[in-house]
Amino acid sequence: MVHLLRASHRYVTWNDPKQVAKELRPVYAAVDAQAAEAALDEFEAGIGARYPAVVSLWRSSWEQFIPFLDCPPEARRVICTTNMIESINRRLRKVTKNRGHFPNEQAALKLLCLAMRNITTNTAGPQRTGTIGWKRCLNQLAVRYPGRLPLTQNDQPTGPLTQNIRVSLLGLSAANHQTLDPTLEDAGPAIHLRPASSPHR
Incomplete structure (x- = not known):
């Protein structure tokens, strides 16, 4: 997830990164794929009109991105990076x-x-992962994938x-x-x- 955001900022001018990040947040923070797609359409109609490469990047990576939305927020905070x-x-x-x-x-x-x-x-x-929020993530994973954790x-x-x-x-x-x-x-x-x-x- 974080790599997709970094790749998006590659196409953004020096004075717009904060605004682009703010407008993209509803996409990756959406509750499901339908809400995320609506947020991406809104981004494209707004500031995304100046950065068509960013919109194209998200649409081309959509199939790899939407499984992320199936995870609860507690797990997203941990797995959004490598x-x-x-x-x-x-x-x-x-x-x-x-x-x-x-x-x-x-x-x-x-x-x-x-x-x-x-x-x-x-x-x-x-x-022993040393990851902030790991316990909350572990609880969600244990419920979502029963029988996989000892x-x-x-x-x-x-x-x-x-x-x-x-x-x-x-x-x-x-x-x-x-x-x-x-x-x-x-x-x-x-x-x-x-x-x-x-x-x-």
Whole structure:
């Protein structure tokens, strides 16, 4: 959602961004797709007449945008950005950038699994996302998607991550899925990996 707004401001002159943002708010804050479409028509008839590229951008992205409107306001505030995903990616890069070369891809995969398991923050309770409003969002998601969230922390999988998620971490194809070491599922609480020695050192 936030990327669509940023892309819209790309076509706006320096003296109109606040007005455009104000006029677009009824679109993404609408209660449903019909109300959002009416708000977009009103935007197009108003200040949007000066920025046809902005209107075209929203209409071309409409099918990808309207699922956002199905979510309750508490969830919209959390999922409107990719901050949570970017935060996880940043922490994964942090644990790998100083490691040098790994002896094989399974060693790198094991490190990423352990890093994913140990990602924590001091806020947001046991789910540990560090995202403001996460608890309210979690309540809405639990009601909207029953049975998908564990009842307690003890219901979490025994391994650090499921096999499918671990495969996706390295971008491995389905053909390589059978080559992974099954012992990764039972990785212990700590593992020491030494990077391969560099010939330039």
